[in-house]
Protein backbone atom coordinates (compact mmCIF):
# COMPACT_ATOMS: atom_id res chain seq x y z
CA UNK A 208 0.00 0.00 0.00
CA UNK A 209 1.38 3.40 -0.95
CA UNK A 210 -1.02 5.67 0.89
CA UNK A 211 -4.33 5.93 2.72
CA UNK A 212 -7.13 8.41 3.30
CA UNK A 213 -9.56 8.79 6.21
CA UNK A 214 -13.15 10.01 5.95
CA UNK A 215 -15.73 10.74 8.64
CA UNK A 216 -17.53 7.40 8.43
CA UNK A 217 -17.14 3.98 6.88
CA UNK A 218 -20.46 4.40 5.13
CA UNK A 219 -19.44 7.73 3.59
CA UNK A 220 -16.13 6.16 2.53
CA UNK A 221 -17.77 3.42 0.47
CA UNK A 222 -20.45 5.65 -1.04
CA UNK A 223 -18.05 8.43 -2.00
CA UNK A 224 -15.23 6.21 -3.18
CA UNK A 225 -17.24 3.84 -5.37
CA UNK A 226 -19.42 6.61 -6.83
CA UNK A 227 -16.31 8.64 -7.67
CA UNK A 228 -14.18 5.87 -9.14
CA UNK A 229 -16.73 4.19 -11.42
CA UNK A 230 -19.05 5.60 -14.07
CA UNK A 231 -21.81 4.67 -16.54
CA UNK A 232 -19.47 2.76 -18.86
CA UNK A 233 -18.22 0.52 -16.04
CA UNK A 234 -19.31 -2.67 -14.31
CA UNK A 235 -19.56 -3.38 -10.57
CA UNK A 236 -19.98 -6.91 -9.27
CA UNK A 237 -20.59 -7.28 -5.56
CA UNK A 238 -21.47 -10.10 -3.20
CA UNK A 239 -25.25 -10.22 -2.67
CA UNK A 240 -24.65 -9.66 1.07
CA UNK A 241 -22.50 -6.57 0.53
CA UNK A 242 -23.13 -3.72 2.96
CA UNK A 243 -25.65 -1.00 2.07
CA UNK A 244 -22.81 1.53 1.60
CA UNK A 245 -21.26 -0.58 -1.20
CA UNK A 246 -24.63 -0.99 -2.93
CA UNK A 247 -25.43 2.71 -2.59
CA UNK A 248 -22.02 3.76 -3.95
CA UNK A 249 -22.49 1.40 -6.88
CA UNK A 250 -25.97 2.79 -7.64
CA UNK A 251 -24.73 6.39 -7.46
CA UNK A 252 -21.84 5.65 -9.82
CA UNK A 253 -24.24 4.88 -12.68
CA UNK A 254 -22.23 1.74 -13.53
CA UNK A 255 -23.95 -1.52 -14.39
CA UNK A 256 -24.40 -3.25 -11.00
CA UNK A 257 -24.61 -7.02 -10.71
CA UNK A 258 -24.82 -8.79 -7.35
CA UNK A 259 -23.46 -12.35 -7.33
CA UNK A 260 -24.65 -15.16 -5.01
CA UNK A 261 -22.94 -15.06 -1.62
CA UNK A 262 -19.29 -16.20 -1.73
CA UNK A 263 -19.95 -17.98 -5.02
CA UNK A 264 -16.85 -17.39 -7.15
CA UNK A 265 -18.14 -19.70 -9.91
CA UNK A 266 -21.19 -17.47 -10.45
CA UNK A 267 -18.94 -14.42 -10.30
CA UNK A 268 -16.79 -15.94 -13.05
CA UNK A 269 -19.88 -16.64 -15.17
CA UNK A 270 -21.08 -13.04 -14.80
CA UNK A 271 -17.64 -11.75 -15.77
CA UNK A 272 -17.57 -14.03 -18.82
CA UNK A 273 -20.90 -12.61 -19.97
CA UNK A 274 -20.56 -8.93 -19.05
CA UNK A 275 -16.90 -7.95 -18.66
CA UNK A 276 -16.19 -7.32 -22.35
CA UNK A 277 -18.88 -4.65 -22.71
CA UNK A 278 -17.58 -2.60 -19.79
CA UNK A 279 -14.65 -0.22 -19.69
CA UNK A 280 -13.56 -0.75 -16.08
CA UNK A 281 -14.73 -3.39 -13.66
CA UNK A 282 -14.83 -3.51 -9.86
CA UNK A 283 -15.37 -6.65 -7.77
CA UNK A 284 -16.43 -5.68 -4.23
CA UNK A 285 -16.39 -8.13 -1.31
CA UNK A 286 -16.08 -8.04 2.47
CA UNK A 287 -13.32 -9.55 4.63
CA UNK A 288 -15.87 -11.08 7.01
CA UNK A 289 -19.64 -10.96 6.43
CA UNK A 290 -21.56 -9.47 9.31
CA UNK A 291 -24.68 -11.64 9.16
CA UNK A 292 -23.05 -15.04 8.66
CA UNK A 293 -19.51 -14.65 10.02
CA UNK A 294 -17.92 -16.25 6.96
CA UNK A 295 -15.34 -14.87 4.54
CA UNK A 296 -14.47 -15.07 0.82
CA UNK A 297 -11.75 -17.15 -0.81
CA UNK A 298 -9.31 -14.28 -1.33
CA UNK A 299 -6.65 -16.19 -3.33
CA UNK A 300 -9.38 -17.35 -5.75
CA UNK A 301 -10.73 -13.80 -6.12
CA UNK A 302 -7.23 -12.51 -6.85
CA UNK A 303 -6.85 -15.04 -9.60
CA UNK A 304 -10.27 -14.09 -11.05
CA UNK A 305 -9.68 -10.35 -10.89
CA UNK A 306 -6.37 -10.74 -12.75
CA UNK A 307 -7.94 -13.00 -15.37
CA UNK A 308 -10.69 -10.46 -16.13
CA UNK A 309 -8.64 -7.29 -15.63
CA UNK A 310 -10.85 -6.08 -12.81
CA UNK A 311 -10.15 -4.15 -9.62
CA UNK A 312 -10.72 -5.98 -6.36
CA UNK A 313 -12.01 -4.07 -3.35
CA UNK A 314 -12.17 -5.63 0.11
CA UNK A 315 -14.19 -4.01 2.91
CA UNK A 316 -12.44 -4.97 6.14
CA UNK A 317 -15.10 -3.53 8.50
CA UNK A 318 -15.52 -6.89 10.25
CA UNK A 319 -12.15 -8.50 9.57
CA UNK A 320 -9.67 -5.93 10.91
CA UNK A 321 -8.61 -7.10 14.37
CA UNK A 322 -10.38 -10.40 13.77
CA UNK A 323 -8.71 -12.36 10.94
CA UNK A 324 -5.03 -13.23 10.73
CA UNK A 325 -2.66 -14.23 13.51
CA UNK A 326 -2.21 -10.58 14.60
CA UNK A 327 -5.60 -9.32 13.48
CA UNK A 328 -4.32 -7.53 10.40
CA UNK A 329 -7.16 -8.86 8.29
CA UNK A 330 -7.99 -11.26 5.49
CA UNK A 331 -4.70 -10.85 3.55
CA UNK A 332 -2.71 -12.07 6.55
CA UNK A 333 -5.24 -14.87 7.16
CA UNK A 334 -4.45 -16.20 3.68
CA UNK A 335 -0.76 -15.12 3.74
CA UNK A 336 -1.41 -13.05 0.63
CA UNK A 337 0.59 -9.90 -0.23
CA UNK A 338 -1.84 -7.08 0.58
CA UNK A 339 -0.59 -5.09 -2.45
CA UNK A 340 -2.36 -7.60 -4.68
CA UNK A 341 -5.72 -6.13 -3.64
CA UNK A 342 -6.41 -2.84 -5.41
CA UNK A 343 -8.62 -1.19 -2.80
CA UNK A 344 -8.66 -1.83 0.92
CA UNK A 345 -11.47 -0.17 2.79
CA UNK A 346 -12.20 -0.26 6.49
CA UNK A 347 -13.95 1.46 9.33
CA UNK A 348 -12.71 2.87 12.63
CA UNK A 349 -16.06 2.10 14.24
CA UNK A 350 -15.70 -1.59 15.04
CA UNK A 351 -12.40 -3.08 16.31
CA UNK A 352 -10.89 0.41 16.59
CA UNK A 353 -13.74 1.64 18.84
CA UNK A 354 -13.94 5.08 17.25
CA UNK A 355 -15.71 6.69 14.31
CA UNK A 356 -14.53 7.11 10.72
CA UNK A 357 -13.59 5.17 7.60
CA UNK A 358 -10.45 4.67 5.55
CA UNK A 359 -9.22 3.60 2.11
CA UNK A 360 -5.73 2.30 1.40
CA UNK A 361 -4.14 1.50 -1.96
CA UNK A 362 -1.89 2.86 -4.66
CA UNK A 363 -0.74 6.48 -4.70
CA UNK A 364 -2.85 7.09 -7.85
CA UNK A 365 -5.99 5.77 -6.14
CA UNK A 366 -5.52 7.84 -3.01
CA UNK A 367 -4.60 11.01 -4.94
CA UNK A 368 -7.70 10.67 -7.09
CA UNK A 369 -9.93 10.25 -4.02
CA UNK A 370 -8.22 13.05 -2.12
CA UNK A 371 -8.98 15.53 -4.90
CA UNK A 372 -12.30 14.19 -6.18
CA UNK A 373 -14.23 12.04 -3.67
CA UNK A 374 -17.12 14.25 -2.50
CA UNK A 375 -17.25 12.75 1.02
CA UNK A 376 -13.64 13.88 1.50
CA UNK A 377 -13.66 17.08 -0.51
CA UNK A 378 -16.96 18.57 0.62
CA UNK A 379 -17.22 17.16 4.13
CA UNK A 380 -15.48 17.74 7.41
CA UNK A 381 -12.29 15.79 8.12
CA UNK A 382 -11.89 13.14 10.76
CA UNK A 383 -11.93 14.80 14.19
CA UNK A 384 -8.61 14.73 16.10
CA UNK A 385 -10.31 12.95 19.01
CA UNK A 386 -11.65 10.17 16.76
CA UNK A 387 -8.31 9.86 14.96
CA UNK A 388 -6.36 9.67 18.25
CA UNK A 389 -8.77 7.11 19.74
CA UNK A 390 -8.51 4.86 16.68
CA UNK A 391 -4.72 5.20 16.59
CA UNK A 392 -4.50 4.21 20.25
CA UNK A 393 -6.73 1.18 19.64
CA UNK A 394 -4.51 0.20 16.71
CA UNK A 395 -1.40 0.48 18.90
CA UNK A 396 -3.00 -1.76 21.53
CA UNK A 397 -3.94 -4.27 18.81
CA UNK A 398 -0.33 -4.34 17.56
CA UNK A 399 1.15 -4.45 21.07
CA UNK A 400 -1.18 -7.15 22.43
CA UNK A 401 -1.78 -9.77 19.70
CA UNK A 402 -2.92 -12.12 22.48
CA UNK A 403 -6.25 -10.25 22.34
CA UNK A 404 -6.66 -11.52 18.77
CA UNK A 405 -5.87 -15.14 19.63
CA UNK A 406 -8.20 -14.92 22.62
CA UNK A 407 -10.99 -13.63 20.39
CA UNK A 408 -10.34 -16.37 17.84
CA UNK A 409 -10.31 -19.08 20.53
CA UNK A 410 -13.56 -17.87 22.09
CA UNK A 411 -15.28 -17.69 18.71
CA UNK A 412 -14.09 -21.16 17.72
CA UNK A 413 -15.29 -22.58 21.04
CA UNK A 414 -18.74 -21.01 20.66
CA UNK A 415 -19.00 -22.44 17.14
CA UNK A 416 -17.88 -25.88 18.31
CA UNK A 417 -20.35 -25.70 21.23
CA UNK A 418 -23.20 -24.86 18.84
CA UNK A 419 -22.32 -27.89 16.76
CA UNK A 420 -22.25 -30.11 19.87
CA UNK A 421 -25.74 -28.87 20.73
CA UNK A 422 -27.00 -29.51 17.21
CA UNK A 423 -27.50 -25.79 16.62
CA UNK A 424 -27.21 -24.49 13.05
CA UNK A 425 -24.50 -21.76 12.90
CA UNK A 426 -24.92 -21.32 9.14
CA UNK A 427 -21.62 -20.92 7.28
CA UNK A 428 -19.94 -19.11 10.23
CA UNK A 429 -16.21 -19.75 10.55
CA UNK A 430 -16.19 -18.74 14.24
CA UNK A 431 -14.47 -15.37 13.81
CA UNK A 432 -16.27 -12.93 16.15
CA UNK A 433 -19.69 -13.50 14.54
CA UNK A 434 -21.53 -16.76 15.20
CA UNK A 435 -25.24 -16.89 14.33
CA UNK A 436 -27.77 -19.36 15.67
CA UNK A 437 -30.10 -19.90 12.72
CA UNK A 438 -33.46 -20.32 14.39
CA UNK A 439 -35.62 -20.22 11.26
CA UNK A 440 -38.46 -18.15 12.76
CA UNK A 441 -38.55 -14.44 13.60
CA UNK A 442 -40.95 -15.04 16.50
CA UNK A 443 -38.79 -17.75 18.01
CA UNK A 444 -35.66 -15.59 17.59
CA UNK A 445 -37.31 -12.76 19.58
CA UNK A 446 -38.49 -15.19 22.28
CA UNK A 447 -35.03 -16.75 22.62
CA UNK A 448 -33.37 -13.35 22.73
CA UNK A 449 -35.64 -12.34 25.63
CA UNK A 450 -35.07 -15.61 27.48
CA UNK A 451 -31.30 -15.27 27.12
CA UNK A 452 -31.44 -11.66 28.30
CA UNK A 453 -33.17 -12.86 31.49
CA UNK A 454 -30.19 -15.18 31.92
CA UNK A 455 -27.75 -12.25 31.53
CA UNK A 456 -26.84 -12.87 27.86
CA UNK A 457 -27.38 -9.93 25.52
CA UNK A 458 -27.85 -11.28 21.99
CA UNK A 459 -29.93 -9.53 19.36
CA UNK A 460 -32.38 -11.25 17.01
CA UNK A 461 -32.06 -10.67 13.25
CA UNK A 462 -35.51 -10.92 11.74
CA UNK A 463 -37.32 -10.94 8.43
CA UNK A 464 -36.98 -8.80 6.23
CA UNK A 465 -33.31 -8.22 7.20
CA UNK A 466 -32.88 -11.95 6.41
CA UNK A 467 -35.33 -14.43 4.83
CA UNK A 468 -37.80 -15.80 7.44
CA UNK A 469 -36.28 -19.27 7.32
CA UNK A 470 -32.87 -17.70 8.06
CA UNK A 471 -34.09 -15.63 11.09
CA UNK A 472 -31.42 -15.88 13.76
CA UNK A 473 -29.74 -14.79 16.94
CA UNK A 474 -26.43 -13.15 16.12
CA UNK A 475 -23.72 -13.66 18.73
CA UNK A 476 -20.84 -11.18 18.75
CA UNK A 477 -17.80 -12.54 20.54
CA UNK A 478 -15.22 -10.13 21.95
CA UNK A 479 -11.69 -10.65 23.24
CA UNK A 480 -13.02 -9.54 26.62
CA UNK A 481 -15.30 -12.57 26.89
CA UNK A 482 -13.82 -15.13 29.25
CA UNK A 483 -13.80 -18.88 28.65
CA UNK A 484 -16.41 -19.08 31.44
CA UNK A 485 -18.62 -16.56 29.61
CA UNK A 486 -18.67 -18.82 26.56
CA UNK A 487 -19.25 -22.03 28.55
CA UNK A 488 -21.97 -20.29 30.60
CA UNK A 489 -23.67 -19.12 27.41
CA UNK A 490 -23.58 -22.65 25.99
CA UNK A 491 -25.10 -24.00 29.21
CA UNK A 492 -27.94 -21.46 29.05
CA UNK A 493 -28.55 -22.28 25.40
CA UNK A 494 -28.55 -26.02 26.11
CA UNK A 495 -31.47 -25.43 28.48
CA UNK A 496 -33.46 -23.80 25.66
CA UNK A 497 -32.94 -26.20 22.76
Ligand SMILES: Cc1ncc(COP(=O)(O)O)c(C=O)c1O
Nearest residue numbers: 216217218242315317347349356
Ligand atom coordinates in the same frame (compact mmCIF):
# COMPACT_ATOMS: atom_id res chain seq x y z
C1 LIG B 1 -19.23 -4.10 5.90
C2 LIG B 1 -19.45 -2.68 6.38
N1 LIG B 1 -18.96 -1.66 5.65
C3 LIG B 1 -19.13 -0.40 6.03
C4 LIG B 1 -19.83 -0.07 7.17
C5 LIG B 1 -20.03 1.36 7.54
O1 LIG B 1 -19.16 1.73 8.56
P1 LIG B 1 -19.48 2.89 9.59
O2 LIG B 1 -20.41 2.34 10.62
O3 LIG B 1 -18.15 3.26 10.14
O4 LIG B 1 -20.10 4.02 8.84
C6 LIG B 1 -20.34 -1.09 7.97
C7 LIG B 1 -21.07 -0.75 9.20
O5 LIG B 1 -21.92 -1.40 9.71
C8 LIG B 1 -20.16 -2.43 7.56
O6 LIG B 1 -20.66 -3.45 8.26
